Amino acid sequence: MRRVDGEMRRLCAALLCLCVLGSSQWADACSCLLSHPQDAYCSSDIVIRAKVVGKKLLKDDPFSTMRYTVKQMKMYKGFNKMQHVQHIYTDASESLCGVKFEINKYQYLITGRVYEGKVYTGLCNFNERWERLSLSQKKGFNHRYQLGCGCRIKPCYYLPCFVTSKNECLWTDMLSYFGYTGYQSLHYACIQQKEGYCSWYRGVSPRDRTTTTNATDP
Template sequence: MQSFNYSLFNLLIVLSSLQIRQFTEACSCALSHPQDAYCNSDIVIRAKVVGKKLLKDGPFGTMRYTIKQMKMYKGFNKMQHVQHIYTDASESLCGVKFDINKYQYLITGRVYEGKVYTGLCNFNQKWERLSTSQKKGINHRYQLGCSCRIKPCHYLPCFVTSKNECLWTDMLSYFGHPGYQSRHYACIQQKEGYCSWYRGMSSRDKTTINATDP
């Protein structure tokens, strides 16, 4: 009987550990280039988070952040001004945490039933941590490449298979977002119809950057 109880106890421990592991690993996101994050989002804004409130809907609730929108880069066709950002209250379910009254953030997200939702799988970053090239991309350059496809390369050899692809190799050494291509390049369609990595400043960029934020 004692042996049975001991075995049952061990079984419960194993099951509990598996449940905890599944819970903590519930949020899994594929790496994406900031340009893809921009192109695949309904809303892209720069904002300061000024308040938060836990809404008790669902088992873990939803966190509603109140924001002060500084600038909208994408999403005018969805809404003119964003006042609240919604995310899962639990980080294990891909909820994202923002500091209150500390930083300006770049926030990307989706619009559902008139509300903006974001999470760990979206590209959310402190504005001050973005590179100059990323800020230029968000202001103007990324939208020029939304018809291009950024193709991740995880293992060599890698090849592009169509003229609208740019080969993204950051994962070979930098593991995604901190990589050189992520921070300094955009995949832009050229006049010949081909897409290629671009870092320089065109006449269109010069006109746009003069009117954008540092």
């Protein structure tokens, strides 16, 4: 009986956490699961750094679409899909997960999917001003994250949490932070080691040797 009660308490805690995490999105009719930036990289067709230089509202769609014109600075993923991105498409309404970019102000890290030769993105994708990314995140999008696309980042919403296979890294940012601003999101990548295990990796400088921690650290 105590074991059943304990399981029920943990289940209720998990549901409460999910409600808190999603309450603001639900209010706007757009709900997104939190993901580590590495997962955002691995699940995207296109990852670029670009400056948004123009926009146009397309009225010929059932649901209005905003087309952003971008000046691509660098492509990190997607060469097999297209060589150069000129336009980014998103829903015109934030309530339908459309993302808003400022024009001629910032460089953005933009992730998205390709459909019929067009790049689509939204609030559930990872889109952030470049200068707001940590150094580790910039290195991650540049080359590290691709080394861990065979790994699984397992979210931990409540304690205790455990990994269940050798290819998992335990993601605990939700215990004290919300999503992208957590310490693991800002500074770590989940990388597969020679032994076949995945573990958190944090590179300090190019001259340093690979530094790893076990699957439950940090």
